Amino acid sequence: MKAEQIVHKMEKMVSLAKLAIKTEDAQEEAEATNLLEQLEAEMQTICAQLPDWVSVTEALPEAEREVIIRCDRGGYVFACPAIYEDGTILRGESCWNWNDIEQYGLYSVADDDYKIPAGWWENRHFTPDDVYNNPVDCAVTHWMPLPWRLVC
Numbered sequence: 075m076k077a078e079q080i081v082h083k084m085e086k087m088v089s090l091a092k093l094a095i096k097t098e099d100a101q102e103e104a105e106a107t108n109l110l111e112q113l114e115a116e117m118q119t120i121c122a123q124l125p126d127w128v129s130v131t132e133a134l135p136e137a138e139r140e141v142i143i144r145c146d147r148g149g150y151v152f153a154c155p156a157i158y159e160d161g162t163i164l165r166g167e168s169c170w171n172w173n174d175i176e177q178y179g180l181y182s183v184a185d186d187d188y189k190i191p192a193g194w195w196e197n198r199h200f201t202p203d204d205v206y207n208n209p210v211d212c213a214v215t216h217w218m219p220l221p222w223r224l225v226c
Contacts, residue, residue: 085114127216134158134217138169141219143194147212154196156210158217161192170195172207 127144128135135141137160144153157170164187165172165179172179172190179188194210 125219125221127218129216130214134160135219137163139219141217143196143210143214144216144218145210145212146215155220156194156196156214156217157207158194159190159192161189163190164188165190170207178209 135158138157140155140157142153143156144151161180164182164185165175166187168190172188175188175190179190181188191209194214195207196210
């Protein structure tokens with residue numbers, strides 16, 4: 075559900091609550107209405123900050139930031155946490171563990187280290203035998219920030 079839809083539903087709830095608080099005491103009704111308006115404004119602020127899906131054709135997340143990705147494997151659509159690598163980060167600079175990078179990384183003689191190849195990586199769904207950070211082997215169509223930012 076998009077943030078706009080959530081705000082619209084909350085606006086309906088606030089309207090119904092306003093009808094329910096009608097009292098004969100004008101001051102009490104005004105205070106309740108004021109509180110509901112404050113609540114509505116606060117909820118709109120919160121909803122505006124909710125993450126939404128971003129198409130990979132529009133933008134990519136910053137390198138090494140854990141996000142949720144939407145994958146399409148031949149019509150089977152699912153989501154999983156992943157990171158995006160832009161191909162510029164060295165293994166020694168990465169905040170992630172890179173097992174067996176010698177098999178798929180790009181060695182930099184100047185840096186005497188392996189560069190992590192560009193692409194989507196994850197360590198939960200595409201992982202054989204407890205190996206970490208495997209390439210995502212299906213189409214990634216969208217990504218979304220996590221509700222919190224993990225800092226490594």
